[in-house]
Amino acid sequence: MSDYVLSVAVFVGIWVTLALSLNILTGFAGQVSLGHAAFFGIGAYTSAILTANYGQSFWTGFALAILITGMTGAVLGLPSLRVRHDFLVLVTMGVNFVVVALFKYVDFFGGAMGIVNIPAPSLFGHTFRGGAPYLILVWVYALATLGVSWYLSKTWTGMAFNTVRLDEDAAAAVGVSVPRFKIYAFAISAALAGGAGSLYAHFIGSVFPDTFVFLESIAILSMVIFGGVGTLRGPIVGAIILKAAPEMLRFVQDYRFTLYGALLVLMMLFQPMGLLGDDSWLWTKLQRLFRKGS
Amino acid sequence: MSWMQNLSNAMVLAAIYILMASGLTMVYGVLKVLHIAHAAVYTVGAFAGVLIYTWVGNFWLALFLAMVISGLLGIVIYRGTYFYMLDSPRTVPLIASIGLYVMITDLLQKDFLMGPYQRAFPAQGAGLPRIETRFFTLTPKQVLILLVAVALMALLYVVLTKTRIGLGWRGAAQDREMAASVGVNLNRVISLNFFLGSALAGAAGVLVGVYNNSVFATMGDVVSYKAFIIIVLGGMGSLPGAVLASIILAVAENFLVATVGYVLPRDAIAFLVLIVFLMYRPHGLLGKE
Numbered sequence: 001m002s003d004y005v006l007s008v009a010v011f012v013g014i015w016v017t018l019a020l021s022l023n024i025l026t027g028f029a030g031q032v033s034l035g036h037a038a039f040f041g042i043g044a045y046t047s048a049i050l051t052a053n054y055g056q057s058f059w060t061g062f063a064l065a066i067l068i069t070g071m072t073g074a075v076l077g078l079p080s081l082r083v084r085h086d087f088l089v090l091v092t093m094g095v096n097f098v099v100v101a102l103f104k105y106v107d108f109f110g111g112a113m114g115i116v117n118i119p120a121p122s123l124f125g126h127t128f129r130g131g132a133p134y135l136i137l138v139w140v141y142a143l144a145t146l147g148v149s150w151y152l153s154k155t156w157t158g159m160a161f162n163t164v165r166l167d168e169d170a171a172a173a174v175g176v177s178v179p180r181f182k183i184y185a186f187a188i189s190a191a192l193a194g195g196a197g198s199l200y201a202h203f204i205g206s207v208f209p210d211t212f213v214f215l216e217s218i219a220i221l222s223m224v225i226f227g228g229v230g231t232l233r234g235p236i237v238g239a240i241i242l243k244a245a246p247e248m249l250r251f252v253q254d255y256r257f258t259l260y261g262a263l264l265v266l267m268m269l270f271q272p273m274g275l276l277g278d279d280s281w282l283w284t285k286l287q288r289l290f291r292k293g294s
Numbered sequence: 295m296s297w298m299q300n301l302s303n304a305m306v307l308a309a310i311y312i313l314m315a316s317g318l319t320m321v322y323g324v325l326k327v328l329h330i331a332h333a334a335v336y337t338v339g340a341f342a343g344v345l346i347y348t349w350v351g352n353f354w355l356a357l358f359l360a361m362v363i364s365g366l367l368g369i370v371i372y373r374g375t376y377f378y379m380l381d382s383p384r385t386v387p388l389i390a391s392i393g394l395y396v397m398i399t400d401l402l403q404k405d406f407l408m409g410p411y412q413r414a415f416p417a418q419g420a421g422l423p424r425i426e427t428r429f430f431t432l433t434p435k436q437v438l439i440l441l442v443a444v445a446l447m448a449l450l451y452v453v454l455t456k457t458r459i460g461l462g463w464r465g466a467a468q469d470r471e472m473a474a475s476v477g478v479n480l481n482r483v484i485s486l487n488f489f490l491g492s493a494l495a496g497a498a499g500v501l502v503g504v505y506n507n508s509v510f511a512t513m514g515d516v517v518s519y520k521a522f523i524i525i526v527l528g529g530m531g532s533l534p535g536a537v538l539a540s541i542i543l544a545v546a547e548n549f550l551v552a553t554v555g556y557v558l559p560r561d562a563i564a565f566l567v568l569i570v571f572l573m574y575r576p577h578g579l580l581g582k583e
Contacts, residue, residue, distance in 0.1 A: 101562035261397025
């Protein structure tokens with residue numbers, strides 16, 4: 001594989017992880033978030049600062065990025081206990097702005113110049129910057145995220161998320177602690193996104209505030225919605241198509257956000273459940289095809 | 295700067311916020327949709343205004359036509375998207391709205407429209423006088439903004455309270471189905487709602503363009519987020535609440551920036567105020583429930 005294809009594959013892997021992690025919050029627990037890029041950024045900055053400024057290894061940075069972002073997610077999830085629906089959407093948007101502003105204006109985070117010279121990870125004395133090993137690392141993490149999502153969807157926690165999404169009052173009435181599971185969803189979703197941020201930081205070697213802005217949150221949300229929110233296949237396919245297409249086609253790159261926007265509108269008009277969501281046109285066709293084949 | 299001067303500057307800012315937020319509030323009141331694409335309408339209004347002004351050189355004509363164009367864009371947005379989503383879950387129109395906003399803003403940045411650079415909007419104060427008193431000074435541009443905003447809000451007040459269409463509109467805001475069942479033509483009422491709300495946003499775009507002497511594709515970003523802060527503070531869908539919240543935010547911003555402005559940029563402060571405030575009052579200043 002050429003370097004170019006390799007790096008596209010790494011990016012796709014990172015964004016598949018981001019889409020899957022947002023899916024836990026939005027798809028499973030039903031809390032629409034317009035601030036997921038903030039968690040992505042917190043993970044990237046945690047790892048970047050620990051390794052570049054404090055001489056820690058990649059593995060420490062990676063683990064702490066997951067941990068710290070998860071804890072931040074739990075704290076930033078607290079507003080969801082007080083406010084619902086549209087109010088919450090606006091709060092997550094606000095959180096994204098405040099986080100990016102902190103990255104930009106606080107010297108500890110490197111200001112507008114960001115953080116550079118982030119070291120590459122090493123294992124058994126062997127350093128790998130990019131290349132096939134890094135690709136494997138990224139996709140192992142993406143698979144782990146998929147595993148967590150799958151596991152969650154099978155457990156009692158997953159069922160609790162479902163009730164919180166469908167009807168909070170009914171959930172409370174049958175004994176599901178709505179606050180607890182909302183915070184769970186925020187924490188798990190944020191932690192997974194934090195790991196993706198760490199992988200991103202060590203792949204690029206530098207982080208800048210502008211990578212983690214509101215528009216990126218929208219891009220991640222587009223991937224989840226486009227693929228099919230609440231399913232496992234949806235966010236994966238959505239992230240692969242929406243992340244890889246702009247890299248492959250020059251024209252698409254220039255009109256990337258026009259395309260994202262138009263896709264969101266068209267999806268909402270004709271297939272609100274997404275390309276591969278339950279009961280969507282394509283998924284129904286595919287299922288029928290396979291049933292015939294077997 | 296004296297505090298009177300600070301206050302009069304804050305009022306100018308509040309006038310812009312009111313124009314922007316009243317349109318959003320009207321849409322939210324009837325449709326319960328977070329109309330994020332409103333910001334795109336604002337930018338389109340400013341762009342139309344600067345183009346027409348450069349062609350004909352008459353500011354008032356440019357303002358009027360920009361408002362008409364923004365209003366029509368609002369109707370197109372409603373009839374093209376939200377109209378089909380009235381009975382869907384609330385996230386559906388929300389996401390469509392985000393999509394519209396991202397799409398229009400991105401298209402505007404292309405070379406065949408505005409391009410990625412700023413344009414000057416040298417209308418000055420449209421020939422209005424400068425007002426100087428012992429306590430504060432208003433530049434011609436500030437006079438222009440206050441004048442247009444007050445005139446438009448007065449007009450809106452008359453339409454909402456004294457006309458049949460306004461009555462239907464208030465009915466629809468209270469209960470859409472009930473209003474329809476007593477003979478309110480919902481489609482006409484909502485379309486007009488979008489037309490007027492979007493025209494106000496277009497006017498706000500033109501005024502901000504003139505005030506800063508610059509119009510650019512992403513100028514909607516910050517103002518629209520502020521407008522959301524305002525409608526949330528005002529309690530989603532309450533017009534008096536939105537006006538009150540506009541004034542409070544503008545005053546708070548002007549005085550906070552003067553005192554703690556070095557810690558965080560203005561807009562981050564505004565969002566921080568919003569988040570803290572919502573924790574205290576989850577349904578806004580004058581919100582129901």
